[in-house]
Amino acid sequence: MDPRTWATVDDYLTDNLLGSDEALDDAARAAAEAGLPDIAVSPPQGRFLTLLATMVRARSILEVGTLGGYSAICLARALPPDGTLVTLEADPRFADVARGNVDRAGVGDRVDIRVGAALDTLPTLRDDAPFDLVFLDADKASNAAYVRWALELGLPGTVIVVDNVVRHGAVADATSDDPGVRGTREMFELMAAEPRVDATALQTVAGKGYDGFALALVTG
Ligand code: SAH
Ligand code: DHB
Ligand code: MG
Numbered sequence: 001m002d003p004r005t006w007a008t009v010d011d012y013l014t015d016n017l018l019g020s021d022e023a024l025d026d027a028a029r030a031a032a033e034a035g036l037p038d039i040a041v042s043p044p045q046g047r048f049l050t051l052l053a054t055m056v057r058a059r060s061i062l063e064v065g066t067l068g069g070y071s072a073i074c075l076a077r078a079l080p081p082d083g084t085l086v087t088l089e090a091d092p093r094f095a096d097v098a099r100g101n102v103d104r105a106g107v108g109d110r111v112d113i114r115v116g117a118a119l120d121t122l123p124t125l126r127d128d129a130p131f132d133l134v135f136l137d138a139d140k141a142s143n144a145a146y147v148r149w150a151l152e153l154g155l156p157g158t159v160i161v162v163d164n165v166v167r168h169g170a171v172a173d174a175t176s177d178d179p180g181v182r183g184t185r186e187m188f189e190l191m192a193a194e195p196r197v198d199a200t201a202l203q204t205v206a207g208k209g210y211d212g213f214a215l216a217l218v219t220g
Contacts, residue, residue, distance in 0.1 A: 003209060010207035014043040023105035024073060030104075031068030034097045040070035041137075041163065042206050045213075049135065049161070053078030056159050058132040062125070063087040064118045064146050065138030065163075069098030069111075075135060076107035085111050086128050088118040088138070118142070122149040129153040137163040140180030143187035151196060151218060158218040162187065166203050166212030188214070196220040 024046065031040065041049065053061060053075050059082075061075050066089035076085045085107075089095040095115045102111040112128075114121045118138055134150040136143060143162060150160045165171060165188070170181045191199040191214070199216035 003205070006205040006209070007207040010042055010044060018043050018047055024070065026104060027068060027070050027073055027101040030101055031070065031097055034068070034093075036068045036094060036097060039208070040067055041074070042208060045204075045206065046071060046074035049074045050078050052159065052161065053133050056133055056157075058159075059083045060128065060131045061085040061133045061135070062128075062131040062150070062153060063135045063137065064122075065089065065136070066098045066113055067094055069101040069105075069113075071135065071137065072098060072102055072111055072113075073105045073107055075133070076102065076105075076110045079107075079110050081110075083110055084128070086114060086125060086131075087111060088114050088116070088121050090115070090117050090138070118149075119145060122146075122153070125153055130155040130158065132158060134158060134160045135163070136160065139183075140164060140167075141183035143183045144190045147187050147190055147197075147216075151194070154218045156196075156218055156220055160197075160199075160214075160216040160218070162214040162216075164211050165201055165214045166210065168210050171212075191216055 049071055063072055066072055066087040072087045092115050095113050098113055102108045131153055136146045165184050170176055171184055191197050196218055197216050198219050201212055201214040203212040
C-alpha cells in the first residue's frame with residue numbers, strides 16, 4: 001500500500017472526526033516556526049492520549065519527552081483542575097517552546113516541565129509520585145530504563161504507553177545495532193519478564209509512517 005494513503009486517511013480523520021482544534025494547531029505551528037523536529041504525535045494519536053487519560057481518570061501524569069508540548073497539551077486536557085502533568089525534556093530550547101504552547105493552550109497551571117536528561121530528573125520525582133499514567137516518548141535507547149522508572153513511580157493500576165516501538169518494522173530485527181531498536185527490544189523483554197506488568201503493542205500507520213505503541217498495565 002502507498003504510504004500516502006495513510007497520510008490521506010489521517011487527514012480525513014483529523015478533519016472529519018476530530019474537528020478543528022485551534023490550541024493544538026497553534027502549538028504545532030509554533031513548534032515548526034521554532035525549528036523543532038516534526039515528530040510530535042499526530043492529531044488522532046493525541047486524541048487517543050486525551051481519551052486514555054480521561055478513561056483512567058488520571059489525576060497525575062508523567063511524560064518523558066516534551067518536545068514542543070503537543071502531547072503534553074493532549075494529556076493535560078484530560079486532567080481535573082487540581083491534576084498535574086510532569087513532563088521531562090532534555091533540551092532547554094524545546095522546553096521553552098513547550099512552556100509557551102501549554103500556557104497558550106490554557107493548561108499551563110497543570111503542567112510542570114522539568115529540564116534535564118530524564119535519567120537525571122526521574123530520581124527527583126518521588127514526591128510527585130504515584131503517577132496514574134506514564135507516556136514514554138523520549139530517546140528510545142533508554143526505553144527499558146524508563147519502564148523501570150515507571151514501575152518505581154507507579155502503583156497497581158498505573159497505565160504505561162510507550163511511543164514509537166515499531167519504527168518501520170525495525171523492532172523485529174534481532175541483529176539491529178540501532179540503539180533505539182535495541183533499547184525498545186530490551187523494554188519488551190522487561191515487560192514480558194516482569195510479573196507486575198500486563199502488556200501489548202499495536203502497530204499503526206499514519207501520516208508520519210509505520211510505527212506502533214506499547215500499552216501496559218501495572219498489576220502488582
Ligand atoms: N511527546 C512529544 C514528542 C517527543 S519527541 C509529542 O508527541 O509532542 C522526543 C523528545 O525527547 C525530544 O524533545 C527530545 O529532546 C527529548 N529527549 C531525548 N532524549 C532525552 C532524554 N534523555 N531526557 C529527556 N528528554 C529527552
Ligand atoms: C522520533 C521520535 C518520536 O518520539 C517520534 O514520535 C517519531 C520520531 C525520532 O526520534 O525520530
Ligand atoms: Mg514519539
